[in-house]
């Protein structure tokens with residue numbers, strides 16, 4: 001059997017993981033691929049580094065772009081990362097050379113996915129990226145192939161394991177964000193520069209890819225409304241528990257009357273929702289489809305093993321000649337719904353001076369902005385001191401909520417910027 005010869009660019013967590021998987025599960029992979037999948041060439045920066053996998057006999061390229069021109073490489077696997085630089089140059093060079101590409105690079109696909117997919121389709125060259133979203137969870141195949149006959153109504157997910165880990169530890173151990181982040185960094189669960197994860201950018205990259213697949217429109221990373229978890233407090237997590245909610249960072253893409261809405265932000269989800277129970281570094285993807293109904297997938301969203309598993313699944317497809325259009329079908333622009341038009345329920349937490357008339361002022365402002373209240377919670381009484389007051393609203397429009405919040409924040413008796421968290425079904 002003619003082997004499928006692959007060139008692997010990047011021998012970090014995922015690249016070394018892929019070589020390990022192909023070494024350990026080579027027979028299974030070959031049986032399912034119908035032929036052996038063999039690494040013939042690699043590229044990384046540091047040739048001398050021990051990567052825990054043997055590289056003897058493999059062709060080494062200092063310049064990863066050289067893999068695209070290597071005559072002993074049939075498929076290029078890009079595992080360098082980053083939306084620009086060598087990763088982008090390699091993917092473009094490989095597609096132009098007519099070589100199929102497998103990548104785990106969500107940043108590249110989120111930022112340049114439309115142009116790269118066009119290049120792949122113009123040249124008739126496969127481009128596969130199962131590993132780019134939610135690591136070991138087959139989210140791309142699930143949406144694009146498993147639900148191919150459905151109209152997708154909504155996709156929601158816990159798409160960043162670092163954030164989910166931090167929020168889980170904050171809840172379980174009643175600790176503050178900064179403290180848990182520092183501990184996560186010490187354990188290697190969070191990067192030294194955690195901004196990409198905790199500010200929601202990584203989740204937004206993945207959501208932009210899922211939204212393109214689900215709704216058949218070009219990737220629009222810039223159109224995703226993004227808020228991270230820096231401002232989630234231990235107090236809000238505790239109050240959420242009392243109200244029967246958990247706080248999760250979700251990416252949500254939904255078809256609404258006003259267009260497709262795409263957003264990443266902390267959400268209050270009912271504690272009974274399956275996604276509320278996905279804890280630690282685990283990821284989850286929930287899809288709602290018109291015929292299949294609701295589908296929930298949970299698993300490891302990162303790490304050498306899960307991500308290598310997803311890359312290898314793409315390689316098996318290529319070896320078998322199973323090729324799907326990059327986004328499942330041709331893409332067409334679909335109007336986007338701006339965040340100001342979002343309609344939903346809200347949790348508000350105010351720190352107010354405990355004195356007569358304050359709640360009446362707050363509720364009057366909400367009424368003036370057509371925001372109606374579902375419930376209110378005031379913990380303890382400390383006349384003359386600050387106390388938390390929690391308000392849960394019925395569905396209202398984001399613009400109205402924000403207008404009300406601006407006025408509430410300006411009240412003398414409101415001592416801090418109010419916290420606002422959107423409530424989602426999960």
Ligand SMILES: NC(=O)c1ccc[n+]([C@@H]2O[C@H](COP(=O)([O-])OP(=O)(O)OC[C@H]3O[C@@H](n4cnc5c(N)ncnc54)[C@H](OP(=O)(O)O)[C@@H]3O)[C@@H](O)[C@H]2O)c1
Nearest residue numbers: 010011012013014044045046079080081086104105302303
């Ligand atoms: N880690 C995960 O769990 C995970 C999960 C899903 C998706 N992904 C995606 O998978 C990709 C790889 O992630 P990773 O975590 O494996 O990254 P990583 O551990 O940082 O590895 C990156 C690799 O790229 C190599 N590299 C960097 N610049 C290069 C250049 N100019 N020329 C040649 N090689 C270069 C590095 O070489 P040296 O080793 O010599 O420095 C390293 O081997 C990224 O797109 C990431 O978003 C990762």
